[in-house]
Amino acid sequence: MNHAAHSPAPLAATDLNLDPYWMPFTHNRYFKTKRPMDRLLASAKGAYYTTVEGQQLFDCLSGLWCSSLGHGHPKIVEAVKRQLDIADYVPAFQVASPESFRLAERLADVAPADLNRVFFTNSGSEAVDTSLKIALAYHRLRGEASRTRFIGREKGYHGVGFGGISVGGMVANRKMFAPAMIPGVDHLPHTHNLKEMAFSRGQPAWGAHLADDLERIVALHDASTIAAVIVEPMQGSVGVVVPPVDYLNRLRAICDKHGILLIFDEVICGFGRMGDWFGAQAFGVVPDLITFAKCVNNGTVPMGGVIARQGIYDTFMTGPEHMVELFHGYTYSAHPLAVAAAHATLDILHEEEVPKRFGALGRQIEEAAHSLKGEPNVIDIRNCGAAAAVELSPLPGQPGLRGLRLFEEGLKRGMLLRFTGDTIAMAPPVVTTPDELHRMIEAVRASIRAVA
Ligand SMILES: Cc1ncc(COP(=O)(O)O)c(C=O)c1O
Numbered sequence: 413m414n415h416a417a418h419s420p421a422p423l424a425a426t427d428l429n430l431d432p433y434w435m436p437f438t439h440n441r442y443f444k445t446k447r448p449m450d451r452l453l454a455s456a457k458g459a460y461y462t463t464v465e466g467q468q469l470f471d472c473l474s475g476l477w478c479s480s481l482g483h484g485h486p487k488i489v490e491a492v493k494r495q496l497d498i499a500d501y502v503p504a505f506q507v508a509s510p511e512s513f514r515l516a517e518r519l520a521d522v523a524p525a526d527l528n529r530v531f532f533t534n535s536g537s538e539a540v541d542t543s544l545k546i547a548l549a550y551h552r553l554r555g556e557a558s559r560t561r562f563i564g565r566e567k568g569y570h571g572v573g574f575g576g577i578s579v580g581g582m583v584a585n586r587k588m589f590a591p592a593m594i595p596g597v598d599h600l601p602h603t604h605n606l607k608e609m610a611f612s613r614g615q616p617a618w619g620a621h622l623a624d625d626l627e628r629i630v631a632l633h634d635a636s637t638i639a640a641v642i643v644e645p646m647q648g649s650v651g652v653v654v655p656p657v658d659y660l661n662r663l664r665a666i667c668d669k670h671g672i673l674l675i676f677d678e679v680i681c682g683f684g685r686m687g688d689w690f691g692a693q694a695f696g697v698v699p700d701l702i703t704f705a706k707c708v709n710n711g712t713v714p715m716g717g718v719i720a721r722q723g724i725y726d727t728f729m730t731g732p733e734h735m736v737e738l739f740h741g742y743t744y745s746a747h748p749l750a751v752a753a754a755h756a757t758l759d760i761l762h763e764e765e766v767p768k769r770f771g772a773l774g775r776q777i778e779e780a781a782h783s784l785k786g787e788p789n790v791i792d793i794r795n796c797g798a799a800a801a802v803e804l805s806p807l808p809g810q811p812g813l814r815g816l817r818l819f820e821e822g823l824k825r826g827m828l829l830r831f832t833g834d835t836i837a838m839a840p841p842v843v844t845t846p847d848e849l850h851r852m853i854e855a856v857r858a859s860i861r862a863v864a
Contacts, residue, residue: 423452423464450823456483459841459848461828469828472852474841476830477648477680478711480770481760482841488712488756495752504532504745511755512746518758519708519719522689525698529725531738532717532746536679536705537571539716540642543701544575544594545740546720547640547673553727556671559639562594563629563672566602569649570642570677579642582650598629600643604653606803610792611785612654613778619656626666635670640701645691648680651835652794652801660697673700673724679716683707684761685839686797687771694797700724709753714744769842774798776846780853781838787857788864789814799839802856804863806834814863821859827852829859 430444443451452464459482461469474480481488502509512532520528531546533539544562551559564570564579571577577585578594581602586593601622609616630638645660647653667674676699681691683704688694690702701724705716728737744750760766774797781800782793792803807814815831822829822836829836840852 423449423454428452453828458482458484459843467826469823469826470840470848470852470855472822472827472838472840473830474839475711476706477685477839478706480684480707480839480841481710481757481766482843485710485756485760487760488710488753491752491756492712492749495748499748502746502748503743505741508746509748509751511748511751515746515751515754515758518755519704519717522758523702523719524690524692526722527692527698527700527702527719528722529720530717531720531740532715532742532750533705534714534742534744534747534750535571535716536677536703537573537576537716538742539679539703539705539718540570540579540677541573541575542740543642543675543677543703543718544579544640546701546718546724546738547675549738550673550724550727551639553730556636558636559671561596561598561633561638563598563600563626563638563641565600565643565647567604567647567650567653568599568602568642568644568677569647570644571679596637598633600625600629600641602647602650602653603656603659604647604650606792609656611782612794613782614796615654616656620658620662622656623659623662623666626663630666630670630672635672638670638672640673640675641667642675642677644677644679645681645695645697646686646796646799648799648837648839649832651803651832651837652796652799652839654794654796655695660695664697664699667700675699675701675703677703679703679705681797683757684767684770684842685799686767687774688767707757709750709757712753712757713747713750715747715750715754764842766842770798773840773842773844773849776849777838777840780849783853784857784860787860790860798842799837801835801837802860803835804860817863818856818859821862822855825855825858827855827859829856 449465453461454464455462459471516530519530562579566581568581570580578597581599603619603622608618678690686694700721702719709715777800778795781795789804791805794801804814812833815834819829819831
């Protein structure tokens with residue numbers, strides 16, 4: 413389905429002053445010197461963006477992993493517009509809209525096991541920092557105030573708050589801010605090993621033992637000092653690094669043995685992409701806390717949150733009843749527009765069986781992506797749920813440049829790809845047709861050859 417967006421007003425290369433906007437996670441000087449009209453996105457509809465020049469770009473990563481239903485879904489648009497007439501803003505401290513309670517109930521319904529208490533934030537980064545705070549406070553309330561350490565994982569991405577970069581494992585996001593990292597954080601080894609698992613389809617058979625490193629960390633620091641382990645079930649931002657078979661189970665078992673909370677950062681995995689509601693269900697492992705954001709409302713209005721096991725919530729419900737139990741929250745927690753968009757998104761996820769459809773799309777993506785094996789410089793292809801990544805060897809001495817060039821070749825072929833270093837990731841919207849998938853993969857193939 414090729415949803416043509418309404419034509420944007422034509423824009424000349426010199427019309428815009430590019431200087432004042434400090435672009436996030438962007439090579440500002442490269443962008444502003446180049447003045448790339450093919451990267452100015454004027455509108456979005458279905459699986460396509462339209463540039464200011466009127467070129468259609470297929471949305472290979474569903475925005476930034478967030479617009480999984482495609483853009484401008486009429487039911488979500490309608491819900492947000494309607495909400496603006498009902499209430500544009502409602503505070504979340506000491507008062508609330510009824511819809512925020514209804515949304516929490518619906519999220520609890522689709523979350524695994526007894527994860528049924530929902531705290532709202534406005535982003536994945538805030539969700540992560542919130543989950544770390546909850547973990548610390550939980551142990552303290554239970555009389556285990558010495559449990560202050562967090563264990564993240566190398567190559568992990570948990571957003572850009574100080575908590576998130578501390579437990580995260582992407583060096584570029586950490587090195588500038590090293591003096592301000594939260595203390596007492598250790599990292600599990602990452603599970604990305606080309607020698608052992610390159611070109612695995614789905615979950616690699618090798619690597620479950622890497623979870624046992626948690627025992628080494630426990631032996632080093634003692635369990636009584638460790639609050640929580642945080643991992644992404646499938647690591648998206650680093651380029652679709654897939655958990656080895658049995659790896660997450662082992663982490664769960666070791667956490668249980670030592671009274672450590674297990675946090676799944678499901679900001680990318682949540683709401684269908686893994687072929688189930690959450691990675692937790694897709695991989696059959698129940699964490700203690702889930703962080704979510706992005707697809708909860710199809711990326712329409714910023715929203716994130718944490719879903720906690722009931723026992724964690726109950727631990728906070730002590731002391732005088734008139735007292736605040738958790739001194740934490742945001743002006744825009746459960747913002748009415750975000751809540752309205754989330755209700756509409758959940759309606760669609762249920763009615764259109766989106767998690768199941770992502771499972772089916774994932775099988776097609778696996779076949780298509782692995783057909784790129786043997787193309788020049790391709791050193792790995794990975795896939796999980798409805799996501800895949802192709803890793804290329806870097807140009808000598810210039811890591812990341814081949815990835816950038818591939819991204820630019822993709823644009824020439826009408827594809828908006830996402831690159832991290834020399835890896836490109838693909839996670840197209842659920843509305844992607846077999847023909848669109850074919851065109852995406854063939855454009856990636858041609859682009860890989862162009863940058864050889
Ligand atoms: C696993 C994970 N956690 C946290 C975040 C941060 O989310 P946000 O950019 O909404 O702060 C992301 C964003 O990609 C993510 O993938």
